[in-house]
Amino acid sequence: MKPFAIDRTNGLCAALFIAFGAFFAAQSLGLEIGTAFRMGPGYFPLALAVVLILLGIVILVQAVRFESEPIGHIAWRGMLFILPAPIFFGLTVRGLGFIPSIFLTALIASFASGRMKPLTALVLSAGLTLFAFLVFSYALGLPFRRFGPWLPS
Amino acid sequence: MELLDNLALGFSTATSLTNLGFCLIGVLLGTLIGVLPGIGATATIAMLLPITFQIGDPVSSLIMLAGIYYGAQYGGSTTAILINMPGESSSAVTAIDGYQMAKNGRAGAALAIAAIGSFFAGTVSTFLVAVFAPPLTAIALEFGAAEYFSLMIVGLVSSVALAHGSIVKALAMVVLGLLLGIVGTDIYTGTPRFTLGITEYADGLNFVAVAVGVFGVAEILRNLENEHERSVLIRKVSGLMPTREDFRRMAAPIVRGTIIGSALGILPGGGAILAAFASYTVEKRVSKNRGEFGKGAIEGVAGPESANNAGAQTSFIPMLTLGIPANPVMALMIGAMIIQGIVPGPNVATEQPALFWGIIASMWIGNLMLIVLNLPLIGLWVKLLTIPYYVLFPIIMAFCSIGVYSVSTNVFDLYAVAFFGVLGYVLTKLRCEPAPLLLGFVLGPLLEENLRRAMILSRGDPSTFVTRPISAGLLFIALAVLVIVFLPAVKKKREEVFVEEN
Numbered sequence: 001m002k003p004f005a006i007d008r009t010n011g012l013c014a015a016l017f018i019a020f021g022a023f024f025a026a027q028s029l030g031l032e033i034g035t036a037f038r039m040g041p042g043y044f045p046l047a048l049a050v051v052l053i054l055l056g057i058v059i060l061v062q063a064v065r066f067e068s069e070p071i072g073h074i075a076w077r078g079m080l081f082i083l084p085a086p087i088f089f090g091l092t093v094r095g096l097g098f099i100p101s102i103f104l105t106a107l108i109a110s111f112a113s114g115r116m117k118p119l120t121a122l123v124l125s126a127g128l129t130l131f132a133f134l135v136f137s138y139a140l141g142l143p144f145r146r147f148g149p150w151l152p153s
Numbered sequence: 154m155e156l157l158d159n160l161a162l163g164f165s166t167a168t169s170l171t172n173l174g175f176c177l178i179g180v181l182l183g184t185l186i187g188v189l190p191g192i193g194a195t196a197t198i199a200m201l202l203p204i205t206f207q208i209g210d211p212v213s214s215l216i217m218l219a220g221i222y223y224g225a226q227y228g229g230s231t232t233a234i235l236i237n238m239p240g241e242s243s244s245a246v247t248a249i250d251g252y253q254m255a256k257n258g259r260a261g262a263a264l265a266i267a268a269i270g271s272f273f274a275g276t277v278s279t280f281l282v283a284v285f286a287p288p289l290t291a292i293a294l295e296f297g298a299a300e301y302f303s304l305m306i307v308g309l310v311s312s313v314a315l316a317h318g319s320i321v322k323a324l325a326m327v328v329l330g331l332l333l334g335i336v337g338t339d340i341y342t343g344t345p346r347f348t349l350g351i352t353e354y355a356d357g358l359n360f361v362a363v364a365v366g367v368f369g370v371a372e373i374l375r376n377l378e379n380e381h382e383r384s385v386l387i388r389k390v391s392g393l394m395p396t397r398e399d400f401r402r403m404a405a406p407i408v409r410g411t412i413i414g415s416a417l418g419i420l421p422g423g424g425a426i427l428a429a430f431a432s433y434t435v436e437k438r439v440s441k442n443r444g445e446f447g448k449g450a451i452e453g454v455a456g457p458e459s460a461n462n463a464g465a466q467t468s469f470i471p472m473l474t475l476g477i478p479a480n481p482v483m484a485l486m487i488g489a490m491i492i493q494g495i496v497p498g499p500n501v502a503t504e505q506p507a508l509f510w511g512i513i514a515s516m517w518i519g520n521l522m523l524i525v526l527n528l529p530l531i532g533l534w535v536k537l538l539t540i541p542y543y544v545l546f547p548i549i550m551a552f553c554s555i556g557v558y559s560v561s562t563n564v565f566d567l568y569a570v571a572f573f574g575v576l577g578y579v580l581t582k583l584r585c586e587p588a589p590l591l592l593g594f595v596l597g598p599l600l601e602e603n604l605r606r607a608m609i610l611s612r613g614d615p616s617t618f619v620t621r622p623i624s625a626g627l628l629f630i631a632l633a634v635l636v637i638v639f640l641p642a643v644k645k646k647r648e649e650v651f652v653e654e655n
Contacts, residue, residue, distance in 0.1 A: 009582075009583050009584055010583075010584075012583055013322060013580075013583035013584070013585060016579070016580075016583065017325045017329065020329055020332070024332050024347065027346070027347050028346075031339075031344060031346060032342070032344070035613060036608055036613045036615065037608060037609065037612055037613025038608075038609065038613075039604070039605045039608060040342070041339035041341070041342050041344045041346055042346075043605075044335070044601045044604060044605070045332060045335055045346065045347070048328050048331055048332050049332065051328050052325060052328045052329060052332065055321055055324055055325040055328060056325065058321050059319070059321055059322060059325065062319075062321065071582055071583075072378070072582070073378045073379060074378070074582065075374045075375070075377040075378045075578075077377070078373070078374045078377030078378070079374060079575065079578070082370060082373055082374060082377070082546070082550060082574070083370070083571045083574055083575060084571070085550045085551075085554065086370075086550070086553065086554045086557070086567040086568070086570040086571050086574075087567060087568055087571050089554040089555075089558065089567055090554075090558070090564035090565070090566075090567030090568055091564070093558060093564065094564070102551055102554070102555065105550065105551055105554055106547045106548070106550070106551040107547075109546060109547040109550040109551065110543075110547040112373075112377055112543075112546065112547075113377065113542070113543035113546070115541070115543045116543045120544075121547070124544060124547060124548075125547065128547065128548055128551055132551060132552070132555060136555055136559070140207045142207070142555075142559050143562075
């Protein structure tokens with residue numbers, strides 16, 4: 001065992017918590033802190049942010065002591081296709097309208113798996129769009145525009 | 154008899170045709186999603202939550218949500234038994250002997266035992282909720298800001314104690330959750346906080362978006378890490394009815410499991426998981442067939458399944474009476490109540506008796522529906538297990554997107570889903586349990602509000618928290634829990650329990 005091995009998992013974890021703590025602390029300092037009697041909007045978050053940084057430091061100290069734990073496989077492809085799906089839906093649901101937007105959202109998410117074939121993805125997305133239209137737009141009557149202003153009418 | 158009157162009100166609410174319908178849809182949808190491998194009860198509820206908001210009536214919507222919860226739990230046990238893939242840590246125990254029973258060709262009996270045990274436990278614990286909820290509500294009405302603050306501290310500390318892995322990490326997750334929870338406009342001064350100038354976040358981060366991201370999206374990403382074929386052991390389940398011998402062997406474990414589960418479920422912080430483990434340990438100790446454990450012992454399925462379900466039910470007690478969630482699912486229920494315009498807490502029982510007792514009664518009805526419907530439908534659930542995962546998650550992503558957007562037609566909520574999806578995934582990769590984060594998120598604003606109010610009432614004297622007896626008692630409990638989990642002996646035992654689970 002090396003004397004100063006920093007466990008990657010815990011090291012990253014500590015860094016993440018400290019970064020979050022620093023962000024909230026910095027933002028809180030820009031707000032009115034107030035006194036313990038009349039707390040301003042910054043009082044409680046500043047206190048929490050300091051605690052978070054301290055906990056992060058404790059995790060960092062522990063990371064030095066323990067042996068490394070492997071992080072394991074990371075779903076890069078999954079992240080690349082799954083995460084843009086809701087963002088794409090958010091960007092286009094008003095412009096393209098509900099129906100084209102949900103079709104493309106499902107299509108994007110389909111490619112997160114290496115096993116998906118293009119034709120299956122198309123059929124699946126089309127079926128899904130039909131179902132979503134029937135359930136959400138038609139039956140539940142959600143007030144979404146089915147086709148948006150970006151499309152030529 | 155006030156209790157009977159109350160239960161009568163509850164049953165008349167829950168058995169109205171609409172509510173029965175929503176309960177049924179909830180149970181079916183819950184089982185449907187819960188049976189999909191790798192998706193636990195919390196993720197299932199987070200995904201289906203937006204659908205329940207489309208129902209105008211809060212009573213129906215919460216009844217449906219509760220139905221989804223029981224359904225998802227039942228679905229989790231089904232996957233645990235049939236493919237050794239527990240969706241939720243509380244059914245991990247069921248997988249030990251349940252899967253072995255399935256391998257021995259007794260899958261049908263294992264499923265039936267799980268259902269019968271759950272139903273019995275559900276019946277008893279529903280009654281317990283009805284008995285214990287009103288007196289607790291009466292106590293809670295005496296609570297001031299200081300007591301509420303201390304009570305929430307107890308809840309948060311217990312959730313830390315029952316989380317997997319490092320306690321320090323769980324504490325950090327709670328604090329991060331609290332901070333994320335207070336993003337938005339400060340209620341006292343109207344100052345926007347931590348919104349990065351985005352006015353769409355002035356009302357705070359959307360609870361549904363956070364839950365769907367941290368539990369739903371993160372779970373999908375985790376499942377995409379290693380895509381391997383699932384081997385479905387059983388294509389056809391036969392021999393559902395347990396034999397007379399099975400009934401004889403499962404009776405005592407079910408009763409013991411129910412008692413253990415009911416007691417532990419009330420503990421804030423996820424007592425149901427603990428209950429399943431405790432029950433398994435007890436059954437292993439007292440059983441005459443000790444050698445069968447791990448090789449398909451009926452007791453090893455009956456006990457933990459009953460305990461698990463009883464715990465799930467009694468965890469409604471702190472949620473309904475105090476507005477304090479005992480586990481992430483209850484945090485979701487509280488979030489749902491807030492969105493429906495109901496302030497969770499002791500006033501719910503007096504101000505909304507139909508809602509309060511309707512939910513309690515619907516628990517029992519939901520359990521009844523599960524046993525009546527699911528045993529005949531088991532063939533359908535088994536078929537669902539064979540759907541390849543890559544077909545499922547585009548569907549899940551599409552529905553999550555629609556659902557989150559429909560809550561308040563705010564596209565920024567969808568960006569939050571992606572952000573919390575990454576955050577949830579990264580944190581799980583770094584061995585941080587997401588449950589304490591969600592509890593912190595729900596409690597953050599309440600905690601701050603009560604802290605500030607208590608400090609104003611005491612004119613800035615923090616000793617108010619220890620001079621008021623109830624508050625002092627609660628803080629003492631929180632401190633005791635924290636000290637206990639850090640004791641070396643307990644720490645070691647705790648690690649053993651969670652290692653065994655994995």
